Amino acid sequence: xxxxxxxxxxxxxxxxxxxxxxxxxxxxxxxxxxxxxxxxxxxxxxxxxxxxxxxxxxxxxxxxxxxxxxxxxxxxxxxxxxxxxxxxxxxxxxxxxxxxxxxxxxxxxxxxxxxxxxxxxxxxxxxxxxxxxxxxxxxxxx
Amino acid sequence: xxxxxxxxxxxxxxxxxxxxxxxxxxxxxxxxxxxxxxxxxxxxxxxxxxxxxxxxxxxxxxxxxxxxxxxxxxxxxxxxxxxxxxxxxxxxxxxxxxxxxxxxxxxxxxxxxxxxxxxxxxxxxxxxxxxxxxxxxxxxxxxxxxxxxxxxxxxxxxxxxxxxxxxxxxxxxxxxxxxxxxxxxxxxxx
Numbered sequence: 001x002x003x004x005x006x007x008x009x010x011x012x013x014x015x016x017x018x019x020x021x022x023x024x025x026x027x028x029x030x031x032x033x034x035x036x037x038x039x040x041x042x043x044x045x046x047x048x049x050x051x052x053x054x055x056x057x058x059x060x061x062x063x064x065x066x067x068x069x070x071x072x073x074x075x076x077x078x079x080x081x082x083x084x085x086x087x088x089x090x091x092x093x094x095x096x097x098x099x100x101x102x103x104x105x106x107x108x109x110x111x112x113x114x115x116x117x118x119x120x121x122x123x124x125x126x127x128x129x130x131x132x133x134x135x136x137x138x139x140x141x142x
Numbered sequence: 143x144x145x146x147x148x149x150x151x152x153x154x155x156x157x158x159x160x161x162x163x164x165x166x167x168x169x170x171x172x173x174x175x176x177x178x179x180x181x182x183x184x185x186x187x188x189x190x191x192x193x194x195x196x197x198x199x200x201x202x203x204x205x206x207x208x209x210x211x212x213x214x215x216x217x218x219x220x221x222x223x224x225x226x227x228x229x230x231x232x233x234x235x236x237x238x239x240x241x242x243x244x245x246x247x248x249x250x251x252x253x254x255x256x257x258x259x260x261x262x263x264x265x266x267x268x269x270x271x272x273x274x275x276x277x278x279x280x281x282x283x284x285x286x287x288x289x290x291x292x293x294x295x296x297x298x299x300x301x302x303x304x305x306x307x308x309x310x311x312x313x314x315x316x317x318x319x320x321x322x323x324x325x326x327x328x329x330x331x332x
Contacts, residue, residue, distance in 0.1 A: 008172065011172075011176070012176060015176065015180055016180065016183060019180045019181075019183050019184045020183065020184070020187055022184060022188075023183075023184040023185075023186075023187035023188035024187055024188075026188050026190070027187065027188050027189060027190050027195070028190065029187075049180070053173075056172070057167055057170075057173070062170050062171075062172060063166070063170060063238055063239045064239065065239050065240075065241070065242075066171075067242075070171065071171065071172075073213055073249070076171070076172070076175065080175075080176070080179055084179075084183055088331070092330075111192070111327055112192065112195070112326075112327035112328075112330060112331075112332055113187065113195060113327075113330060113331070113332060114192050114195075115330055116330060121330055124330050125329075125330070128328060128329065128330070132328070
């Protein structure tokens with residue numbers, strides 16, 4: 001039942017975006033928030049999670065054995081992983097566009113997710129890629 | 143005793159329609175696994191400081207590995223010691239489709255307990271919430287007539303033991319888990 005698989009992917013994608021917004025609002029990582037003000041970010045995150053769950057469980061029959069179109073454990077795990085990764089990708093790309101700074105700023109001085117308090121993902125990434133290139137092993141240098 | 147508990151719990155089906163509707167959602171193959179997995183996703187991103195974030199991310203890794211190995215353990219045990227589902231021998235009102243795999247151990251209980259045990263290591267409150275959700279799923283499986291209580295209890299025990307084993311192994315194979323997190327940090331994903 002291909003519809004169930006697609007419904008599941010959409011459900012997890014929406015709910016994952018919501019959970020990521022809730023988590024990064026809690027962590028104070030403002031540059032990957034869609035809405036700057038924390039209460040609004042929490043509201044958006046919660047709304048996406050609730051909408052995702054409500055839509056999925058009202059959309060159609062969900063008690064379907066995996067032998068006749070339901071999702072078995074491995075299928076579910078793979079679809080969840082891909083949907084969650086897609087949600088992360090969408091979030092960092094969309095927030096990079098929404099929260100970008102006019103002009104060049106200083107390179108990120110903080111490590112990991114902490115850098116996303118002050119800079120968007122796409123503002124931080126070039127510096128990282130540059131440093132990875134400079135740190136490449138000797139056998140990769142000409 | 144096992145069968146008596148299933149019959150007793152299942153006898154409630156049909157008396158409170160709102161409860162049956164609630165259980166139909168909870169008992170599904172999707173509600174609790176997705177909820178718990180989303181909690182793990184939130185835990186990965188949600189630490190307020192770099193130190194707490196790393197602790198949470200280690201817990202998330204442990205939970206996911208516990209889930210994977212817990213599932214593997216269920217497949218092995220189910221193949222060695224097949225147990226029929228309760229609806230095959232008891233007069234029950236089912237709120238779920240009829241699974242054909244072994245009733246013992248209850249895979250949902252393993253999944254739920256593994257994730258909860260993994261999260262418990264980093265955050266007691268989050269772990270307690272996850273254990274509560276996992277317990278609700280386990281009870282719903284008995285109420286719906288598709289698992290025995292001992293299947294659920296055994297599944298929960300397996301989930302916890304597997305996570306303890308995963309935790310032990312992860313400590314032994316350091317710095318590998320640290321390298322995984324550091325790699326994600328390099329790309330601002332941890």
